[in-house]
Amino acid sequence: MALLTGKKALVTGARKGIGRGAAIRLAAEGADVGVNDIVDDGVTHETASLVRERGRKASVHVGDVSSLEGIDQTMDDFLSQHGRIDILVNNAIFPGQSKPLFDVDEAYWDSMMELSLKGYFFAAQRAAREMVDQGGGGSIVCLSSVHAFRAFQDWTVYGVAKAGLRRMVKGLAVDLAGTGINANCIAPGYIDNRLPESGLEPEPDDLSDKPGQALRIPSSRGGVPSDIAGAVVFLCSDMGGYVNGETLLVDGGMIASGGILD
Numbered sequence: 471m472a473l474l475t476g477k478k479a480l481v482t483g484a485r486k487g488i489g490r491g492a493a494i495r496l497a498a499e500g501a502d503v504g505v506n507d508i509v510d511d512g513v514t515h516e517t518a519s520l521v522r523e524r525g526r527k528a529s530v531h532v533g534d535v536s537s538l539e540g541i542d543q544t545m546d547d548f549l550s551q552h553g554r555i556d557i558l559v560n561n562a563i564f565p566g567q568s569k570p571l572f573d574v575d576e577a578y579w580d581s582m583m584e585l586s587l588k589g590y591f592f593a594a595q596r597a598a599r600e601m602v603d604q605g606g607g608g609s610i611v612c613l614s615s616v617h618a619f620r621a622f623q624d625w626t627v628y629g630v631a632k633a634g635l636r637r638m639v640k641g642l643a644v645d646l647a648g649t650g651i652n653a654n655c656i657a658p659g660y661i662d663n664r665l666p667e668s669g670l671e672p673e674p675d676d677l678s679d680k681p682g683q684a685l686r687i688p689s690s691r692g693g694v695p696s697d698i699a700g701a702v703v704f705l706c707s708d709m710g711g712y713v714n715g716e717t718l719l720v721d722g723g724m725i726a727s728g729g730i731l732d
């Protein structure tokens with residue numbers, strides 16, 4: 471039986487990668503899905519088509535979720551088409567997230583914090599407000615990272631933002647007590663976010679050309695978006711309803727093994 475029948479879900483940054491995987495899996499479990507992305511092209515609309523292929527309603531909301539204006543436009547547009555919101559997946563990220571320490575400048579710092587902390591916070595705030603006004607209940611999922619758990623060279627600013635999200639969902643859980651809304655992070659490890667030449671996602675990386683990583687990922691392969699999508703569905707369904715304020719590592723054991731990215 472489908473786990474999310476009739477739910478209305480908004481996924482930010484859903485054009486490709488983990489966001490697309492989440493959109494597809496949410497639809498497979500019965501949810502209607504709003505596909506947000508800052509890029510408006512055939513790939514973004516293809517994600518919506520993949521949702522429709524699973525028998526669910528899909529909508530595309532092109533917008534920049536690092537600004538309050540973009541968040542409100544996206545949310546208003548989503549609500550005008552779906553009528554309510556039950557699930558928010560805060561997922562958007564821009565390319566080029568690592569930077570050597572001495573190359574970090576104010577613009578890079580600000581853009582990371584604007585999208586990954588400010589944007590995720592105000593999208594969660596707006597979604598929670600709607601969920602409370604609807605009578606309560608709902609799920610907020612934020613994409614954190616293994617970088618929130620340990621330091622990797624050149625990833626300090628990204629790691630600060632992703633660690634902030636771990637604290638943010640604890641605060642949301644506490645502030646939303648009694649509303650029936652749960653707020654959690656998922657912390658992926660190494661996930662192949664490339665668009666596949668065929669099929670829904672790339673074949674998992676067998677790590678044969680990355681012996682260092684193979685040693686440090688106990689699951690002995692790289693991750694793919696569907697690995698993360700399963701965790702999204704779990705946290706948004708009744709099965710995960712009692713998980714609140716938590717950050718779930720989905721990393722093939724990378725952090726358990728003290729993993730280091732080569």
Ligand SMILES: NC(=O)c1ccc[n+]([C@@H]2O[C@H](COP(=O)([O-])OP(=O)(O)OC[C@H]3O[C@@H](n4cnc5c(N)ncnc54)[C@H](O)[C@@H]3O)[C@@H](O)[C@H]2O)c1
Pocket residue numbers: 482483484485486487488489506507508509533534535536560561562563564565585613614615616657658659660661662663664
């Ligand atoms: N891929 C990984 O290995 C990995 C590991 C840990 C955490 N994560 C996290 O998972 C999430 C998804 O990562 P991914 O690798 O699938 O990313 P991705 O680059 O494949 O997709 C991100 C999408 O977000 C969109 N986007 C960028 N800025 C935006 C904005 N301001 N407003 C709206 N959309 C915007 C992009 O256009 C893109 O389509 C991110 O939060 C990332 O930090 C990914």
